[in-house]
Amino acid sequence: xxxxxxxxxxxxxxxxxxxxxxxxxxxxxxxxxxxxxxxxxxxxxxxxxxxxxxxxxxxxxxxxxxxxxxxxxxxxxxxxxxxxxxxxxxxxxxxxxxxxxxxxxxxxxxxxxxxxxxxxxxxxxxxxxxxxxxxxxxxxxxxxxxxxxxxxxxxxxxxxxxxxxxxxxxxxxxxxxxxxxxxxxxxxxxxxxxxxxxxxxxxxxxxxxxxxxxxxxxxxxxxxxxxxxxxxxxxxxxxxxxxxxxxxxxxxxxxxxxxxxxxxxxxxxxxxxxxxxxxxxxxxxxxxxxxxxxxxxxxxxxxx
Amino acid sequence: xxxxxxxxxxxxxxxxxxxxxxxxxxxxxxxxxxxxxxxxxxxxxxxxxxxxxxxxxxxxxxxxxxxxxxxxxxxxxxxxxxxxxxxxxxxxxxxxxxxxxxxxxxxxxxxxxxxxxxxxxxxxxxxxxxxxxxxxxxxxxxxxxxxxxxxxxxxxxxxxxxxxxxxxxxxxxxxxxxxxxxxxxxxxxxxxxxxxxxxxxxxxxxxxxxxxxxxxxxxxxxxxxxxxxxxxxxxxxxxxxxxxxxxxxxxxxxxxxxxxxxxxxxxxxxxxxxxxx
Numbered sequence: 197x198x199x200x201x202x203x204x205x206x207x208x209x210x211x212x213x214x215x216x217x218x219x220x221x222x223x224x225x226x227x228x229x230x231x232x233x234x235x236x237x238x239x240x241x242x243x244x245x246x247x248x249x250x251x252x253x254x255x256x257x258x259x260x261x262x263x264x265x266x267x268x269x270x271x272x273x274x275x276x277x278x279x280x281x282x283x284x285x286x287x288x289x290x291x292x293x294x295x296x297x298x299x300x301x302x303x304x305x306x307x308x309x310x311x312x313x314x315x316x317x318x319x320x321x322x323x324x325x326x327x328x329x330x331x332x333x334x335x336x337x338x339x340x341x342x343x344x345x346x347x348x349x350x351x352x353x354x355x356x357x358x359x360x361x362x363x364x365x366x367x368x369x370x371x372x373x374x375x376x377x378x379x380x381x382x383x384x385x386x387x388x389x390x391x392x393x394x395x396x397x398x399x400x401x402x403x404x405x406x407x408x409x410x411x412x413x414x415x416x417x418x419x420x421x422x423x424x425x426x427x428x429x430x431x432x433x434x435x436x437x438x439x440x441x442x443x444x445x446x447x448x449x450x451x452x453x454x455x456x457x458x459x460x461x462x463x464x465x466x467x468x469x470x471x472x473x474x475x476x477x478x479x480x481x482x483x484x485x486x487x488x489x490x491x492x493x494x495x496x497x498x499x500x
Numbered sequence: 501x502x503x504x505x506x507x508x509x510x511x512x513x514x515x516x517x518x519x520x521x522x523x524x525x526x527x528x529x530x531x532x533x534x535x536x537x538x539x540x541x542x543x544x545x546x547x548x549x550x551x552x553x554x555x556x557x558x559x560x561x562x563x564x565x566x567x568x569x570x571x572x573x574x575x576x577x578x579x580x581x582x583x584x585x586x587x588x589x590x591x592x593x594x595x596x597x598x599x600x601x602x603x604x605x606x607x608x609x610x611x612x613x614x615x616x617x618x619x620x621x622x623x624x625x626x627x628x629x630x631x632x633x634x635x636x637x638x639x640x641x642x643x644x645x646x647x648x649x650x651x652x653x654x655x656x657x658x659x660x661x662x663x664x665x666x667x668x669x670x671x672x673x674x675x676x677x678x679x680x681x682x683x684x685x686x687x688x689x690x691x692x693x694x695x696x697x698x699x700x701x702x703x704x705x706x707x708x709x710x711x712x713x714x715x716x717x718x719x720x721x722x723x724x725x726x727x728x729x730x731x732x733x734x735x736x737x738x739x740x741x742x743x744x745x746x747x748x749x750x751x752x753x754x755x756x757x758x759x760x761x762x763x764x765x766x767x768x769x770x771x772x773x774x775x776x777x
Contacts, residue, residue, distance in 0.1 A: 220593070233647030237625040240628075241622055305511045315767075316518075319522055322759050324708035324710070325708065326730065327727065334528075381771050440714075482618035483617065
């Protein structure tokens with residue numbers, strides 16, 4: 197008896213060892229790719245941001261935090277870009293939240309053909325941002341001014357992407373066009389978790405539709421609102437494709453985002469280490485947003 | 501809940517306006533693509549007076565479009581396949597070892613670390629790394645994308661595996677199946693729904709991606725993807741509306757066809773993935 201147990205024990209050990217080995221072999225390719233193409237470039241980036249490397253030179257000098265000091269004290273162009281990003285992100289988040297909730301409420305009505313409408317509204321989410329941007333740049337160039345002139349609206353009678361004050365709104369419009377689909381579907385999913393009898397009893401108690409929205413719908417949507425808000429903050433701060441397709445940062449650098457600036461500084465102006473430092477600054481901001489996201493999501497899980 | 505006819509009417513008004521807003525740019529794209537240069541210079545919004553096919557013919561006859569098309573298909577297929585081979589294995593090892601091994605717990609956090617790291621930070625060093633490894637090619641980009649998809653895949657797959665009861669695997673083990681056999685024959689088939697989600701999300705990302713191809717592949721036209729082709733086409737043929745729009749049509753067409761047939765799965769897949777991106 198004791199002997200057979202012992203044999204079984206060693207057998208188990210053999211099985212466990214072969215299992216551990218299989219798991220190790222299973223993990224290696226993934227860990228390798230991830231470490232080489234994800235973590236290593238990040239570490240390299242942080243290191244280069246502390247040097248004076250120009251992207252070509254052989255010898256690289258360690259200069260400490262000088263690049264960062266320069267960003268915050270002597271770089272009006274970076275400040276211009278971050279101001280654009282913040283302004284854009286603020287407007288973008290507000291538009292996405294308000295329009296997303298309104299649209300979701302409307303698409304939640306069970307009328308004939310609503311599945312078709314939902315499918316149509318989701319369509320922009322699968323299209324390529326750059327292609328859509330290129331199409332809209334022609335629309336802003338040719339269609340919108342024609343409408344503006346016909347209707348006698350001065351504001352729209354020229355290409356708004358060519359106007360220093362208005363270009364940001366053109367980008368915002370396309371950004372919302374592309375970016376609204378996903379939040380709407382998330383809100384819609386959120387709305388469908390609300391038990392219908394809550395509304396019925398509220399109606400019996402004499403609550404009007406605004407009260408119902410304020411005291412039933414909103415509380416149920418809070419978790420989705422958090423997710424959508426964080427996603428759109430990330431989207432707004434990281435905007436690059438649309439700017440490349442619509443304005444190329446112009447006119448007069450009025451629509452230059454930080455990502456765009458990083459790209460130009462690195463590949464057009466050969467200020468490599470400085471550009472990397474700029475990207476690390478945005479990176480830290482975005483990382484903080486991501487941490488907040490995870491904290492909120494975990495809290496949501498706990499309460500659910 | 502009964503709806504008043506006013507609410508109903510309002511719903512339709514908003515829906516129809518919204519659909520018009522969504523369709524309008526696509527309409528402009530299609531009609532312009534079928535117009536001769538003369539006609540598109542005269543009128544932008546009207547339907548084409550006759551079906552002018554030269555725009556499409558010129559693009560399709562030039563080899564660059566097909567090169568870009570096959571590059572895009574190649575990269576997408578390579579990444580999806582690579583992800584399918586490598587990431588579920590990794591996620592399985594992590595998911596089934598996390599509870600008993602500290603190392604795998606650390607590994608799990610290491611793999612999720614990437615969620616907090618925005619692309620901008622590694623953008624420039626990546627280009628240097630890729631060129632020093634001689635990987636500035638569609639194949640190189642594919643390998644890079646597989647590596648970049650790690651965090652999200654591991655997050656999705658591990659989460660899903662936690663919901664699969666382990667009794668099924670235990671039964672296979674007791675019958676003497678090896679770990680690898682159990683994984684491929686028992687666990688992997690159960691993962692189908694989450695694999696589909698990840699494939700749809702990654703597929704759309706890679707098909708539509710602009711930034712990574714711009715960084716890695718822009719140097720030579722033989723490496724371009726469809727998005728790069730469309731972007732670069734604009735810069736070289738700025739005045740030729742018809743041709744540009746035909747080009748945009750051809751970039752979007754495969755996705756639109758895919759969307760028509762897979763609409764439910766796509767919406768489900770993208771919303772499931774939205775939480776991690």
